[in-house]
Amino acid sequence: MKRIAVLVSGGGTNLQALIDAQKSGIIRSGEISLVIANNADAYALTRAANAGIASEVVLKKQLGSQAAFEEKIKELLTAYAIDVIVLAGFMSILSESFTSCYPKRILNVHPSLIPSFCGEGFYGLRVHQAALDYGVKVTGATVHFVNEIPDGGEIILQKAVEIQPGDTPEILQKRVMEQAEWKILPAAVEQVCSAM
Numbered sequence: 001m002k003r004i005a006v007l008v009s010g011g012g013t014n015l016q017a018l019i020d021a022q023k024s025g026i027i028r029s030g031e032i033s034l035v036i037a038n039n040a041d042a043y044a045l046t047r048a049a050n051a052g053i054a055s056e057v058v059l060k061k062q063l064g065s066q067a068a069f070e071e072k073i074k075e076l077l078t079a080y081a082i083d084v085i086v087l088a089g090f091m092s093i094l095s096e097s098f099t100s101c102y103p104k105r106i107l108n109v110h111p112s113l114i115p116s117f118c119g120e121g122f123y124g125l126r127v128h129q130a131a132l133d134y135g136v137k138v139t140g141a142t143v144h145f146v147n148e149i150p151d152g153g154e155i156i157l158q159k160a161v162e163i164q165p166g167d168t169p170e171i172l173q174k175r176v177m178e179q180a181e182w183k184i185l186p187a188a189v190e191q192v193c194s195a196m
């Protein structure tokens with residue numbers, strides 16, 4: 001069993017999808033051993049507690065710098081003997097000095113079909129707003145390995161989702177989560193854990 005850490009910032013619906021996938025056996029080659037939040041108010045922390053998963057809060061403001069923030073996360077990953085790191089709605093870009101320590105060990109879920117609507121500044125509802133502004137008729141989600149290029153690592157899984165007339169960023173976000181993110185993230189985690 002690989003030991004998985006999930007890094008979160010907010011609501012944690014992707015974390016919930018991972019917890020549910022572990023319960024239902026979709027994830028069977030790894031176990032979620034730690035949740036790290038960069039926001040003390042993240043509802044994802046409640047989801048972790050409800051599932052009996054250890055959690056830690058790491059605040060960049062308190063630590064004073066990006067380097068100290070990443071060092072603290074690294075310490076926790078070592079302390080919990082983590083093998084695989086999943087960024088699930090983690091709204092902080094990790095530097096090369098962090099990502100280079102875990103080659104092909106960090107996964108991220110992004111709410112578009114990379115290479116569209118991705119990179120620095122594209123996160124959360126902004127991604128869906130950009131897709132609607134552009135007028136694309138198909139969007140989706142991508143799970144990829146994380147390297148030093150934001151949203152630039154090797155793609156593991158993607159799933160397309162249709163845009164409907166009258167979509168708002170909120171409506172589209174929900175459809176992309178339900179039809180794509182909550183399915184491909186657990187599938188990709190199992191794929192990576194089982195291949196390690």
Ligand code: GAR
Nearest residue numbers: 010011012013014089109111123124
């Ligand atoms: C998800 O849509 C995720 O793909 C996106 O933020 C949302 C988090 O929701 N991530 C990014 O935009 C990263 N660039 P959640 O907290 O409910 O999982």
